[in-house]
Amino acid sequence: MRRCWLPVLIGLGILLSGCKNNESLQSVLTQQVASNAESYGINASSVVVVKNGKQLYKGHHGVMAVNSTEKVSDTSIFPIYSVAKLFASTLTMQLAEQGKLQLSDPISQHLVGLPSAWQHITISQLINHASGLPEFYDVKDGKFIGPATLQEVIDDNKNKPLMFEPNTQTQYNQTGYLLVRMLIEKMYQKSYEQSVKDKILSPLGLKNTFLDLNNVPKERLVAAYRPNSGKTLKTSEFFFPLYGSSAGSIYSSAEDLSLFITALAQGKLVSQDKLLAFWQPHQLHDDESYFASGWVIDNAGNWQHVGHDGGASLRVRLLYQDNLDEFFVVVYLTNGNKDGVWSSTLTNSVQQHILPDYYSRIATWFY
Structure with a gap:
């Protein structure tokens, strides 16, 4: 327990003294990332911080695998797990801004042949985990167990009851994003992967992002380990x-x-006005969701933030105030950990050093 609190105590001590210049910030964040790695049993880390489009920090810690001597670098590739949903969300927001759909549309308005129980589920309910759809896969011995094709997903689940009435609660769900995939393919008349490339990767020049594991240069792929592995990091076989x-x-x-997140904040993928509207909490029947168009929303003092966890090992976060005139981006990638540290703890440990007001820095740890 004492060791787990060490990064927080280090961070709070530096927070109270403040970072007087960028050189100091570089040193502080490098120390923070190293401390996190040691305390939480993290093999590989890659962290980038951006303020208003300008990179404040880029740092890497560790090696590509526990049995490797090759250091993590700018071109190291990590599996990003559920952060992938933010690409699907962005494509969906683009379609909505173009007037090709509304998030309130029932999915059956755009896709035919779905099970009758799914007909009235809206796009917003799908991307905000309020659909009640059954989960399409199981996990056995840490491995994915599920259908081989998307059509088999539909066939295998069409007669299963919904887990709850749509929009009555939030329950994290992967199946909804398969329907979002089908929706995007229907709208653009091309594969989902090609749409991501055409609408996001190519316009932004993202050359180190891959939608097919077979296309990832193996020498640049960081080994994946399970979060909360225990005393020894255990290889993750879930894909x-x-x-x-x-x-x-x-x-x-x-x-x-x-x-990617910076371009989004700057209105290069979705207009800023629309983006701020999309980032309002999804409204359940009797409550308010902590998802907004698929992004996890929260606040830290005077700053709102949106983002997403990936595999309980990594997180991306965008912080902003009433508008997007001033913003911070924090990307904190790791390849697993020994003690189960939650990804928000990692991003918080960086966030506490970069926010300009002490109230928000301290509030980082209490929201």
């Missing part, structure tokens, strides 16, 4: 098939992800 790329099967670098 979605290609049809799951809209839910959790993308591979990327910290810098590419920072460029």
